Amino acid sequence: MSKEHTNYWWVFPGFKIEHILSGLDLPVNIAFVPEPGNKDDDPLFYVTELYGQIKSVTNDYAVHTYAQNLLDYEPSHEFPGTGESGVIGICVEPQTGDLFVSMLYKENDETKAKVVRTSSKNGLEMDSAETVIDNIPSTFMSHQIQAVTIGPDSKLYVNIGDGGAAGKSQDVNDLRGKILRLNQNGSVPWDNPYPENPVYAKGLRNPFGGVWRNSDNHLYISDNGPHKDDRIAKIKPYGNYGWPGDMRKGSLFWWHHTQAPTAMDFMQGGQFPPQFNDHLFVALFGNTYNEGRVEGKGKRIVKIELNTQATAVNSYDDFVIYTGEGPASPCGLAFGPGGLYFSDLHGEKGSGGNIYKVSVDPEKLEELIDYGNEDQYPGFWVEIREWARSKGITD
Incomplete structure (x- = not known):
């Protein structure tokens, strides 16, 4: 582990x-393994590498090549530009x-998109792969297929960008600019919004991230706007989210200036103190x-607290900010054992x-307690102390 990087x-x-x-x-x-094993060489999480690889990372942080040469073209x-394409979304x-x-x-x-299902006996190396859905028109310049998630109904949900053809986002007979809902074998569920059609929601532009909120069993996505109005949306069946045209339609939150939101996740596994439960973290x-820190423009992870009904935002805070001089920037993001993990796509130069991984610092626990709002969170100090003891952070 390099302390220099964390500076x-x-x-x-x-x-x-x-x-x-x-x-x-x-x-x-x-993408984390839902219930990782206890051995050092048991898989902990998987990482997609854009240009055709998937890496399996074990509990001891050893890296294994799970799959390679997955692309049939040279990026x-x-x-x-056209290099923003390849292997993108992943879920377990x-x-x-x-x-x-x-x-x-x-x-x-022709450029097309697909979802494949891979299998492995040991979780370290792919043994087989089969196509779940393919033949989706796409583009090499972003606006392509992105997050894949499994809902509480065990169905597969797929984020599809508009492929640079904005008008197709409103056409339910075209898969671009949509959220798709599929059985895990690629067939269309009988209870989909549109009969014999994988489309679950439409009117999206470039939906990168996707995560399920356990407290309301809804899918939330990040969607990139044209020159403004990047947004977060709560996805509902039959939903029309306004693109092309109004990127604020159906949105839960939007940024006036483009930030390029990518992956996101809710804190819903006890990795942080209870006051952070259900807060949404967005890369x-x-x-x-773009090298170096840019004030107010990306290169950060933000923390968003929703209201009880998830219809508006109660608070918005910077949570991680890049302060170096290189091209580094957060991209992937997921909660796992003990904290929030994120991928830095470009890294420092070379x-x-x-x-x-971001986690509570036992040596800085007083900072966290001092930050708490006792009026908004009664018993903040006591709850954090109890949480820290339950996690073995303090005696």
Whole structure:
């Protein structure tokens, strides 16, 4: 672990940041094993690398190549531009440990998107793969297939960008600009909003992130706007989220200035004190390869507290901010054992992509307690102390 890397990041009071991995090749998204084993060499999480690899990371943070050469084309490496394509979304099927992965491919000079399901006996190396859905029109310039998630109904949900054809987002007979809902074998569930149609919601532009909130069993997504109005939306069946045109339609929250929101996750597993329960953490990528810190423009993770009905935002705070001089920027993000993990796509100059972990710092617990609002959270001090004792952070 490199302490030098952590010097490039500011973190919320009462927390610490640890450098877990480096040398990754454009690590896009992170997916944790729901119930990891106890052995050092048991898989802990998986990472998609944009240009055709999936890495399996074990409990001892050893990195294994789970799959490689997944692309049937040579990426242009142009950022921003046609190099923003490849292997992107990933989630773990909780019963089998199989992976659902979204990616692009070429067919007769056409760019298309698909989701594949991979299997492995040991979780370290892929044994087989089968296509779940394919033949989705796409583009190499962002706006493509992205997050894949499994809902509480055990159905597969897939985020599809508009492929650069904005008008298709309103056409329910076209899969672009949509959230799709599928059975895990790729068939269409009988109870989908549109009969014999995988479309679950429409009117989206470039929906990168997706996460399920356990307290209301709804999918929340991040969606990138054209020049303004990047947003967070709560997805409902039949939902029309306004694109092309009004990016604020159906939105829970939006940014007036573009931030490029990518992955996101709710704190709902007890990794942080109870006052952070159900807070939404969102990676704001910012400008591609923009070096150094940019005030108010991406290169950070934000913490958003929703109201009880999840219809509005109660609070918004910076949680992690990049302070270095390189092109580093958060991309993937997921809660796992003991904290919040995120991928830094570009890393410091020459270091390659990184994985970091943010957790409560026992030496800075007083900072966290002092930050608490006793009026808003009665018993804040007591609850944090009790939480810290239950986690073995304090005696």
